[in-house]
Amino acid sequence: MSQLRRTEHHIGGAARPPQGGEYFTSTNPATGEDLYEAARGTAADVDLAVRAARDAFEDPRWRDLSQTKRGHLLRRLGELIGENAEELARMETQDNGKLLREMRGQLAVLPEYYHYYAGLADKIQGDTIPTSDRRVLNYTRREPLGVVGAITPWNSPLTLTTSKLAPALCAGNTVVVKPSEYTSATVLRLAELVDEAGFPPGALNVVTGFGAEAGQALVDHRGLAKISFTGSTRTGALIAASAASRFIGTTLELGGKSPNIVFDDADVANAAMGVVAGIFAAAGQTCIAGSRVFAHRSVYDELLQRVADRARSIVIGDPLLAETELGPLAFADQRDKVAGYVDLGVSEGATVLTGGRATDGGLGGYFFEPTVLTDVDNSMRVVREEIFGPVAAIMPFDTEDEVVALANDTEFGLAAGVWTSNLSRAHRLADRLEAGTIWVNTYRAMSPMSPRQGFKNSGVGVEHGVESIKEYTRLKSVWINTSEDPVADPFIMRS
Numbered sequence: 001m002s003q004l005r006r007t008e009h010h011i012g013g014a015a016r017p018p019q020g021g022e023y024f025t026s027t028n029p030a031t032g033e034d035l036y037e038a039a040r041g042t043a044a045d046v047d048l049a050v051r052a053a054r055d056a057f058e059d060p061r062w063r064d065l066s067q068t069k070r071g072h073l074l075r076r077l078g079e080l081i082g083e084n085a086e087e088l089a090r091m092e093t094q095d096n097g098k099l100l101r102e103m104r105g106q107l108a109v110l111p112e113y114y115h116y117y118a119g120l121a122d123k124i125q126g127d128t129i130p131t132s133d134r135r136v137l138n139y140t141r142r143e144p145l146g147v148v149g150a151i152t153p154w155n156s157p158l159t160l161t162t163s164k165l166a167p168a169l170c171a172g173n174t175v176v177v178k179p180s181e182y183t184s185a186t187v188l189r190l191a192e193l194v195d196e197a198g199f200p201p202g203a204l205n206v207v208t209g210f211g212a213e214a215g216q217a218l219v220d221h222r223g224l225a226k227i228s229f230t231g232s233t234r235t236g237a238l239i240a241a242s243a244a245s246r247f248i249g250t251t252l253e254l255g256g257k258s259p260n261i262v263f264d265d266a267d268v269a270n271a272a273m274g275v276v277a278g279i280f281a282a283a284g285q286t287c288i289a290g291s292r293v294f295a296h297r298s299v300y301d302e303l304l305q306r307v308a309d310r311a312r313s314i315v316i317g318d319p320l321l322a323e324t325e326l327g328p329l330a331f332a333d334q335r336d337k338v339a340g341y342v343d344l345g346v347s348e349g350a351t352v353l354t355g356g357r358a359t360d361g362g363l364g365g366y367f368f369e370p371t372v373l374t375d376v377d378n379s380m381r382v383v384r385e386e387i388f389g390p391v392a393a394i395m396p397f398d399t400e401d402e403v404v405a406l407a408n409d410t411e412f413g414l415a416a417g418v419w420t421s422n423l424s425r426a427h428r429l430a431d432r433l434e435a436g437t438i439w440v441n442t443y444r445a446m447s448p449m450s451p452r453q454g455f456k457n458s459g460v461g462v463e464h465g466v467e468s469i470k471e472y473t474r475l476k477s478v479w480i481n482t483s484e485d486p487v488a489d490p491f492i493m494r495s
Helices: 045-058 068-081 083-096 100-123 157-170 183-197 211-220 231-243 268-284 297-313 332-348 400-408 423-432
Strands: 009-011 014-016 024-027 036-037 136-144 147-151 174-178 204-206 228-231 249-253 258-261 290-295 352-353 370-372 391-397 414-420 437-440 474-480
Touching: 009 045, 009 183, 014 290, 036 183, 045 147, 045 204, 045 211, 068 083, 068 100, 068 157, 068 183, 083 100, 083 157, 100 157, 147 157, 147 211, 157 183, 157 228, 174 211, 183 204, 204 423, 211 231, 211 297, 228 231, 231 249, 249 332, 249 370, 258 268, 258 400, 268 297, 268 391, 268 414, 290 297, 290 400, 297 352, 297 370, 297 391, 332 352, 332 391, 391 400, 400 423, 414 423, 423 437
Parallel strands: 147 174, 147 228, 174 204, 228 249, 258 290, 258 414, 290 391, 370 391, 414 437
Antiparallel strands: 009 014, 009 204, 024 036, 136 474, 352 370
C-alpha cells in the first residue's frame, strides 16, 4: 500500500474520488522523489464536474447575486489567498520547482488580481444605442457565458489559473479547471479557498489527470460555453478546432520565442541583467522568455561577457533555500527536451559558451545549467523553436531595420524587449515589432490591469485588464417599442 498523501478531484464543493478508481504520482522535481498521488480523471469525472458547474451557474444564489456582491466574494478570495500565501508558495515550489522566494513574490501580488476584478464586477455594463425611430429603445447588455473550461500549465499554476478564473467569475460564469498533471496541488487548494470565500458549491471545480484523458474530455464536452487554455501552440490548435466545430469561443495563450534587443546606446549593464532575467528567471520555463537575444555589434562582446559571467555564477540548488537562484525544470522529460535542443544547436553549428549540461543539483532532481549559445542565426531550429528552458541564443546585428526584420521573422508574437536610451527609437520599435507585449528597458513587467495578447501563433484572445471581460461575456441587443400606438400593417406601404 502506498503511503503517499492522496488528493481527490474537487467537484461541487467537495473532494470526489476518481470514478475510475485510479491515481497517478506527482514528483518533487528538485529531488526526483514522489510527492503525492492525485486522482486520475476520466470523461466520467469531467462530466460530473461540468454538470456541477452548470448547476451552480443556474443556482439562484449565484445567478441572482448582484454584481457588487460577486465583487465582494472575489475580494474575500483575494484576502484568503493572502492569508494562506506561505502555504501556497511552499506547495507550488515543491510541485514544480520554482524558487520559494519567487513564489512568495508571486503570492504577494496574486491577491491584487482578485481585488482588481472585484472592483470591476459592477462595472460590466452595456450601452444605449441611438435609433432612427425615437419610439424604439435599443440597448445592449453583457451576460455571462455559462460554464468555462480552463486548462492550465505546470510552470505557474496559480497565476495562470487566476488569469482565467478571476475574470470568468467576475463576469458571472462558473469554471471547471483541468490543471497540469505535474502540478495539481495548489489548484486544488485554491478550489477550497473559493468555497471558503462563500462562492456557491460548483462555482469552481477541479478535475486532475492527464491531457489525453481528462483534458480531452473537457475540451470535447458539450456543456462548455468557452475554453481557455495556456500551453503549447500545437495543443492550442487542436483545442481551437474542437471549439470551432461547436461554435464556442476560445482564449489561447500559446508559445513564444521572444526577442530581447540591445542597441548600441543602451546601458549595457542594465541590459545584461534584463537578458538574464528574461531567460534564466523561472529556469526559462515561461512563455514570455527572452530566448532570442540580439545585440548591436558594437556592444555584442560586452553584453555577451556580462551575460555569460552572470550565468556561470548563478547558484543552482534547492528551491526552498534563500541562496538558490535557479531551481529545477519541472519534470524529467522537460530536462531531457532542453538537453536535446542544446545538442541540436551544436549539431547546427552553435557554440556553447557556458552551461549546456543537465545536472541533478546535488539533490537527485531535474536541473539544467544556465546556457548561452553563440555562433547562431535566425534559421536554426534552436533559435526558431520554443525550448522552455534556461537557454539563450545571442546574435549580433548592425542596423535597426535588420534587427526588426530578424525579430519579426518568427511564427510567434508574444513579447519583445528593447534596450535603448533613444526615446524615438523606443516608440518606433514598439510600433514595428510584431508582439502583443513590448517592454522597453525592462522585462517581464506585468499587472492585472494591463491586457496581454499573443500575435500570430502565440494565441488568440486577451487576458488581464478590462478587455478580458469581453472574453467571458456575450453581448445581447435589446429592442423595445415604447409607443402604445397600434402596430402598422407591414403590407400597407405609407409614403
